[in-house]
Amino acid sequence: xxxxxxxxxxxxxxxxxxxxxxxxxxxxxxxxxxxxxxxxxxxxxxxxxxxxxxxxxxxxxxxxxxxxxxxxxxxxxxxxxxxxxxxxxxxxxxxxxxxxxxxxxxxxxxxxxxxxxxxxxxxxxxxxxxxxxxxxxxxxxxxxxxxxxxxxxxxxxxxxxxxxxxxxxxxxxxxxxxxxxxxxxxxxxxxxxxxxxxxxxxxxxxxxxxxxxxxxxxxxxxxxxxxxxxxxxxxxxxxxxxxxxxxxxxxxxxxxxxxxx
Amino acid sequence: xxxxxxxxxxxxxxxxxxxxxxxxxxxxxxxxxxxxxxxxxxxxxxxxxxxxxxxxxxxxxxxxxxxxxxxxxxxxxxxxxxxxxxxxxxxxxxxxxxxxxxxxxxxxxxxxxxxxxxxxxxxxxxxxxxxxxxxxxxxxxxxxxxxxxxxxxxxxxxxxxxxxxxxxxxxxxxxxxxxxxxxxxxxxxxxxxxxxxxxxxxxxxxxxxxxxxxxxxxxxxxxxxxxxxxxxxxxxxxxxxxxxxxxxxxxxxxxxxxxxxxxxxxxxxxxxxxxxxxxxxxxxxxxxxxxxxxxxxxxxxxxxxxxxxxxxxxxxxxxxxxxxxxxxxxxxxxxxxxxxxxxxxxxxxxxxxxxxxxxxxxxxxxxxxxxxxxxxxxxxxxxxxxxxxxxxxxxxxxxxxxxxxxxxxxxxxxx
Numbered sequence: 001x002x003x004x005x006x007x008x009x010x011x012x013x014x015x016x017x018x019x020x021x022x023x024x025x026x027x028x029x030x031x032x033x034x035x036x037x038x039x040x041x042x043x044x045x046x047x048x049x050x051x052x053x054x055x056x057x058x059x060x061x062x063x064x065x066x067x068x069x070x071x072x073x074x075x076x077x078x079x080x081x082x083x084x085x086x087x088x089x090x091x092x093x094x095x096x097x098x099x100x101x102x103x104x105x106x107x108x109x110x111x112x113x114x115x116x117x118x119x120x121x122x123x124x125x126x127x128x129x130x131x132x133x134x135x136x137x138x139x140x141x142x143x144x145x146x147x148x149x150x151x152x153x154x155x156x157x158x159x160x161x162x163x164x165x166x167x168x169x170x171x172x173x174x175x176x177x178x179x180x181x182x183x184x185x186x187x188x189x190x191x192x193x194x195x196x197x198x199x200x201x202x203x204x205x206x207x208x209x210x211x212x213x214x215x216x217x218x219x220x221x222x223x224x225x226x227x228x229x230x231x232x233x234x235x236x237x238x239x240x241x242x243x244x245x246x247x248x249x250x251x252x253x254x255x256x257x258x259x260x261x
Numbered sequence: 262x263x264x265x266x267x268x269x270x271x272x273x274x275x276x277x278x279x280x281x282x283x284x285x286x287x288x289x290x291x292x293x294x295x296x297x298x299x300x301x302x303x304x305x306x307x308x309x310x311x312x313x314x315x316x317x318x319x320x321x322x323x324x325x326x327x328x329x330x331x332x333x334x335x336x337x338x339x340x341x342x343x344x345x346x347x348x349x350x351x352x353x354x355x356x357x358x359x360x361x362x363x364x365x366x367x368x369x370x371x372x373x374x375x376x377x378x379x380x381x382x383x384x385x386x387x388x389x390x391x392x393x394x395x396x397x398x399x400x401x402x403x404x405x406x407x408x409x410x411x412x413x414x415x416x417x418x419x420x421x422x423x424x425x426x427x428x429x430x431x432x433x434x435x436x437x438x439x440x441x442x443x444x445x446x447x448x449x450x451x452x453x454x455x456x457x458x459x460x461x462x463x464x465x466x467x468x469x470x471x472x473x474x475x476x477x478x479x480x481x482x483x484x485x486x487x488x489x490x491x492x493x494x495x496x497x498x499x500x501x502x503x504x505x506x507x508x509x510x511x512x513x514x515x516x517x518x519x520x521x522x523x524x525x526x527x528x529x530x531x532x533x534x535x536x537x538x539x540x541x542x543x544x545x546x547x548x549x550x551x552x553x554x555x556x557x558x559x560x561x562x563x564x565x566x567x568x569x570x571x572x573x574x575x576x577x578x579x580x581x582x583x584x585x586x587x588x589x590x591x592x593x594x595x596x597x598x599x600x601x602x603x604x605x606x607x608x609x610x611x612x613x614x615x616x617x618x619x620x621x622x623x624x625x626x627x628x629x630x631x632x633x634x635x636x637x638x639x640x641x642x643x644x645x646x647x648x649x650x651x652x653x654x655x656x657x658x659x660x661x662x663x664x665x666x667x668x669x670x671x672x673x674x675x676x
Contacts, residue, residue, distance in 0.1 A: 093340075093410065097403075097407070116388055116389045117388075117389055120392045120393050120396045121392065123396035123397075123399070124392060124395055124399060127396075127399065127400065127403075128399025128402070129399070132399070132402055132406070132425065132429070135403075135410075136422075136425070139406065139418070197388070198389075199389060199448070199449050200447070
């Protein structure tokens with residue numbers, strides 16, 4: 001409990017920092033967007049979100065040169081904005097699409113750091129396979145997105161708790177960024193990223209030091225696949241017993257279905 | 262920086278022009294196959310001069326742009342606009358890692374262009390090359406799904422579902438056909454793959470015939486060309502996922518489709534048909550080395566020749582695409598899926614295992630990697646055996662008239 005007087009002592013500093021207000025505004029905006037109120041409330045929520053983003057941007061600092069910093073900010077904006085939109089969108093289809101946008105931003109951040117394989121694999125696996133499967137299911141279900149029971153999970157307790165937790169994490173990360181201001185900026189990406197044989201080295205490392213893990217993961221996926229097939233086969237076997245007998249159509253002598261005149 | 266921008270500009274301009282003129286070529290080929298004349302009227306604008314109908318793409322473009330761009334009232338507007346953009350962006354961005362030539366020497370006619378030889382690819386040395394292409398082709402699926410869903414129309418939606426099922430199913434054999442090449446050349450970088458074929462003089466189509474077959478069939482399906490154009494099967498689905506689109510948005514979809522075909526041709530040529538390499542013409546080194554007596558003083562001629570060879574091969578493959586399109590009937594959907602899962606997938610696996618074993622044996626006995634003439638007859642033997650095995654194990658049934666009473670679950674399994 002020593003932190004409380006410390007906090008009180010720094011209160012005026014806290015009140016003056018854009019970081020604090022940015023986080024508070026962001027949390028309020030998310031709360032307005034999530035609570036499923038009217039369109040006016042959602043509009044206010046979006047406005048507050050934009051303001052909070054501006055305030056948070058004001059606290060960021062330049063590390064390295066301008067152009068790369070700009071690229072980073074754009075990618076970070078896409079990622080976080082996509083994530084926020086994904087949890088606040090009302091139609092599940094839009095949620096899936098914003099999720100994909102957020103993943104693309106993440107992949108961009110990976111690429112920007114020189115992790116070519118990680119970036120591209122994120123797109124292939126998450127955006128290309130998993131979110132597409134989500135979209136398939138959501139679209140086949142033809143959701144309207146306004147069903148009241150969709151909102152049950154956003155109860156009065158869960159939303160504020162989640163928001164406060166998220167705000168705390170963001171505050172921690174952003175304040176710890178202060179350490180970067182004093183230290184030297186990174187001038188060159190790590191060596192493996194710039195290597196001409198990026199993929200080969202990554203593959204060599206994976207299959208030399210993590211061979212067992214890879215085999216285990218492969219086996220796990222295989223078991224899941226076999227299980228899925230087993231469930232399908234089981235469903236098929238039981239179906240003819242439950243299905244009522246269908247009247248047999250008239251057939252010709254050759255067994256072909258044919259019209260008896 | 263400027264170098265990259267110039268390359269991007271050349272690529273975009275070239276691709277768009279190429280797409281426009283390939284449409285004309287396609288229409289002329291269709292006419293030729295169907296014994297018609299085809300579009301031959303539009304020549305130089307504002308004159309009466311016809312030049313084999315070469316003005317047709319311009320007229321088509323103007324028509325598409327000036328047409329009323331009708332947005333139906335029942336669509337989801339944002340996604341409706343987003344879909345064609347996504348699909349075109351994905352189709353264009355694919356070309357960032359695809360080389361469109363070998364190199365241009367740093368000095369041409371005594372004029373210094375750059376510090377070092379210019380590699381003719383927008384993102385040179387992209388180590389993930391092929392996975393990047395896969396990533397973007399999976400992004401293109403979004404354009405199709407969103408277009409079909411946002412149109413809020415049963416035909417569009419069915420088309421989108423079919424299309425995405427097809428694209429996802431055929432990505433697997435595409436990857437398996439490719440893996441053999443990656444294994445033998447030891448890289449995902451398309452430039453390195455060409456280099457490995459050029460230095461050994463063995464194209465991967467010769468060294469891995471089975472992989473070539475699997476890849477070509479899967480590439481046709483990925484490009485959604487006949488006999489795989491289920492997404493827009495006219496007599497069943499009107500226009501498939503772009504039924505509700507008109508004007509410039511429809512144009513974006515159609516251009517993206519052509520770009521997919523061009524990308525598929527590039528990949529077929531680069532991965533399996535040697536890229537810019539041709540025996541006795543272009544030299545075997547990845548560098549511009551002034552190979553051959555006549556060119557020792559003119560390395561730029563060698564660079565130019567490589568571009569010409571690559572473009573000739575690509576045009577031939579595209580013409581092949583078109584001839585197949587206009588002379589083959591379309592698959593039925595169950596045949597399409599059976600081909601992917603029962604034929605192409607096992608063949609791809611066999612090819613991959615065979616290539617891995619041959620590479621390992623070669624590495625053990627000769628200590629060398631990469632393709633070698635010794636392995637070619639074995640590979641062809643494997644291909645023939647696998648093909649016969651598949652025709653025996655999973656014959657394609659074209660005559661699906663019911664021969665006996667089917668149980669309901671059997672009918673379910675065919676749908």
